[in-house]
Amino acid sequence: MAEDRVFDLIERIGALLRSELRRLGAPQGLEPVHLQALAYLARANRYSDTPIAVAEFLGLTKGNVSQRLIALEKAGLLRRRHDRDDARVVHLVPTAKAQALLGALSPPPAWRTAMTATGDRREDLEAGLTVLLSALQSANGRRTFGQCRSCRFLQHKDGAFTCGLTRDPLEPDHTLRLCREHEPAA
Amino acid sequence: MAEDRVFDLIERIGALLRSELRRLGAPQGLEPVHLQALAYLARANRYSDTPIAVAEFLGLTKGNVSQRLIALEKAGLLRRRHDRDDARVVHLVPTAKAQALLGALSPPPAWRTAMTATGDRREDLEAGLTVLLSALQSANGRRTFGQCRSCRFLQHKDGAFTCGLTRDPLEPDHTLRLCREHEPAA
DNA sequence: GAAGATAGTATCGCCGCGATACAATATGTC
DNA sequence: GACATATTGTATCGCGGCGATACTATCTTC
Numbered sequence: 140m141a142e143d144r145v146f147d148l149i150e151r152i153g154a155l156l157r158s159e160l161r162r163l164g165a166p167q168g169l170e171p172v173h174l175q176a177l178a179y180l181a182r183a184n185r186y187s188d189t190p191i192a193v194a195e196f197l198g199l200t201k202g203n204v205s206q207r208l209i210a211l212e213k214a215g216l217l218r219r220r221h222d223r224d225d226a227r228v229v230h231l232v233p234t235a236k237a238q239a240l241l242g243a244l245s246p247p248p249a250w251r252t253a254m255t256a257t258g259d260r261r262e263d264l265e266a267g268l269t270v271l272l273s274a275l276q277s278a279n280g281r282r283t284f285g286q287c288r289s290c291r292f293l294q295h296k297d298g299a300f301t302c303g304l305t306r307d308p309l310e311p312d313h314t315l316r317l318c319r320e321h322e323p324a325a
Numbered sequence: 326m327a328e329d330r331v332f333d334l335i336e337r338i339g340a341l342l343r344s345e346l347r348r349l350g351a352p353q354g355l356e357p358v359h360l361q362a363l364a365y366l367a368r369a370n371r372y373s374d375t376p377i378a379v380a381e382f383l384g385l386t387k388g389n390v391s392q393r394l395i396a397l398e399k400a401g402l403l404r405r406r407h408d409r410d411d412a413r414v415v416h417l418v419p420t421a422k423a424q425a426l427l428g429a430l431s432p433p434p435a436w437r438t439a440m441t442a443t444g445d446r447r448e449d450l451e452a453g454l455t456v457l458l459s460a461l462q463s464a465n466g467r468r469t470f471g472q473c474r475s476c477r478f479l480q481h482k483d484g485a486f487t488c489g490l491t492r493d494p495l496e497p498d499h500t501l502r503l504c505r506e507h508e509p510a511a
Numbered sequence: 512g513a514a515g516a517t518a519g520t521a522t523c524g525c526c527g528c529g530a531t532a533c534a535a536t537a538t539g540t541c
Numbered sequence: 542g543a544c545a546t547a548t549t550g551t552a553t554c555g556c557g558g559c560g561a562t563a564c565t566a567t568c569t570t571c
Binding site: 356357358385386388389392393396411412413414 | 526527528529530531535536537
């Protein structure tokens with residue numbers, strides 16, 4: 140069962156990471172899920188910075204996430220904005236305080252140190268994990284949450300980007316953000 | 326910040342895995358931590374199948390783990406045995422029921438499916454994660470929990486294995502188990 | 512318009528989690 | 542050998558993450 144070694148490694152790394160996040164967030168009264176939600180929101184595009192998207196990304200129920208977000212707002216780490224087209228949806232914007240927190244804790248200092256040890260293996264690691272995540276998502280029927288760059292809906296005409304799903308124009312740097320509606324290009 | 330991509334990938338894979346474990350364990354009333362503890366114990370050697378070792382492996386407090394183990398024992402997934410030399414220590418033995426559970430859920434079915442997609446990248450992935458975990462552990466000052474095979478204390482004479490730390494003889498297949506006292510060979 | 516789908520919140524009960532305190536045994540020092 | 546110290550394990554408390562359920566409001570579809 141040598142194929143289980145990758146599983147064991149990921150489980151242990153995940154457990155240590157979780158423990159580290161808990162330790163680092165404790166002074167601010169933050170749990171791992173709070174930092175994870177903020178980290179996601181900092182990378183999400185305007186279609187994906189909502190409670191339901193956070194819930195899908197983290198694999199939690201929307202009811203639960205809704206309550207975590209209230210805590211984050213009270214802590215001054217999140218700002219809410221109502222969507223101008225759809226009165227149901229709320230956009231979540233990490234504050235400057237949250238950005239600073241993420242810069243310091245996500246990834247944790249120990250992680251940054253450890254990553255230097257991977258050296259030239261990093262690219263292989265990145266490629267392997269990307270394939271694995273992609274396969275895991277499709278095996279569970281979950282959304283891919285990829286960047287617009289790799290989405291089959293992205294259109295590129297005359298140097299300008301457009302989302303083929305919403306027909307909206309996209310700023311170039313926003314094509315690197317994560318999207319809830321992402322579907323991998325064929 | 327391309328070096329953060331590995332972090333993002335691991336965090337997301339970890340979150341999905343956690344969600345999956347929660348879903349799979351729910352019918353038996355098991356939380357992710359229960360399956361993780363059992364999975365560790367199934368791989369631990371006789372110096373490392375104790376509450377304190379589980380706590381260190383998972384990065385949790387011993388008080389917390391102690392309570393989880395009581396739940397596992399009540400569920401018929403764990404058996405306790407007193408150490409014959411040290412009256413303080415307790416050895417934890419997963420029952421046949423636990424072994425069957427692990428065989429079915431750890432790794433989860435979806436994971437097994439997904440792993441086939443990694444193909445020939447698997448070895449690189451394994452190697453990269455091994456280096457990363459090792460660096461993470463030393464960056465946090467944590468124990469390595471490696472196999473006796475890779476331990477600097479392991480002695481090999483006349484086809485028989487011995488632990489140089491405890492002076493105990495080791496059966497060959499037990500040198501593949503995880504040890505709390507493990508220290509990487511130079 | 513009516514029916515169904517979707518986004519979000521409120522409330523409940525369960526239980527993981529760290530902190531603290533404690534008991535029991537082992538080890539080390541004089 | 543006696544005493545201080547370290548180590549293993551458990552019990553208890555309070556906090557808060559988590560899913561389930563129920564609910565409101567809004568959008569979409571026919």
